[in-house]
Amino acid sequence: MKIARLLAAVALLVTAMGAHAQEPAAYPSRAVTIVVPFSAGGATDLSARMIATLLSRQLGQPFVVENRAGAGGMIGMGAVARAQADGYTLGWGGNSPMSVTPHLTRSPPYDPRTAFAPVSLAAISSWTLTSRPDLAAKDFEGLVKLAKASPGKVSIASSGNGSAPHLLAEMLKQSAGIDLLHVPYKGEIDGVNAQLGRQVDLMFTSTSAATPQLKAGKLKGYAVTTPKRESALPDYPTMAELGKPELTFEIFFGLVAPAGTPKAVVDRLAAAMKTAVADANYRDTMAKAGVSATGSSPEEFAALLKRHNERWLDVIKRNNISIE
Structure with missing residues (x-):
């Protein structure tokens, strides 16, 4: 009887260890890159760098800003769209690459309506x-x-x-x-x-x-x-x-992940963004730059992106505008 109980206990321990080994590591467990699809300097870059610092403090890992400018923001956001959907490469999405420029070319590197998982707005101007x-x-x-x-x-x-x-x-x-x-x-x-x-x-x-x-x-x-x-x-x-x-059209900046990023990762980032956007220094700095610090849920950000894409696409089609 004692041997049977011992074997049962060992079996339970092995099962528990196996289940634990299959669980994903807590996010984030290493450095995270935020791609800004414009050159350094200006309100977009400033907001990304301030938020990166605030996220680093909250989540205990470095959030590093990487500027990848060019093609109206499509080079940087294209890299985000192609990145592994694990939360370690994120994008600092804005009006042009998220709702305008891809609609101006016949073969855009991504579809802004489907390529990203919105996390949170960070600013509106x-x-x-x-x-x-x-x-x-x-x-x-x-x-x-x-x-x-x-x-x-x-x-x-x-x-x-x-x-x-x-x-x-x-x-x-x-x-x-x-x-x-x-x-x-x-x-x-x-x-x-x-x-x-x-x-x-x-x-x-x-x-x-x-x-x-x-x-x-x-x-x-x-x-x-x-x-x-x-x-x-x-x-x-x-x-x-x-x-x-x-x-009526806003200028917006916000954090996005590649489409397919696990909901748990998106939710963790969204919760951290809520706290970051509420930071008094961030809000004051943005206000001085003529920008309103504005957070959102992933769903609210998705709705804004949908509205912007629909309206800009309509303008582009009606006026037959192209960059090719």
Whole structure:
């Protein structure tokens, strides 16, 4: 009897050890890479680096930011889409590579609607319709009148063909019934400098880039594209307030994983992101940059991505816009 009991106990121990050996290691058990699909510098990169530090403190492993710029963000996000779905390669998704650029090419390296597992938003900002400081129009209504009086003469810059500012410019033309001259530049800073140098009239500028110029009086502003007024620019109306709700679009940054990443990993990251986004220093730093620290659940982030993809794809198709 004693021998039988002993054998049974040993069997239970072996079974328990085997089950334990099959359990996955606690996540994370090693360093995690966050791919930022843009060059270092700017609000997108800053937010990723601050969040990486906060995640490292919470989860006990290094979260390392890796910048992989190029092709409107598709190089970096393409690497994330192809990465092993284990939570150790993540992406810092934003508007262009997550809802715009892949729809502008016939053979994109990934489908932003299916290639990723959304984890959490980290920040929301807006585009601000800005102009060179000496443009005659004092407000949005005056701007529309000016453009209608000189069809094709008022110019609007963008950060390149097919960029979000370009698509917003096309939407503005349709919404207001005006004809604007599109002038594409290599990047946003080039368009801002062109406005400062009075070489171009208008641009949809990211609020983070526009805020210091507007406060210094070096640019003129007309409206922001967020649903509610921007805390950094509270005196500027929203496009919805001006009767143009169709021009409501956020700039967003957020954490995504490759599609197929285990739900337990996504949930652990989402819980850590909730705490990170609530960090007082992070929120204050983002506010000073003209960005609102904004978290979300994976489901809420997925819904935002769906909405952005549907709207931008519609604009691209209706205007027959392509970068090829």
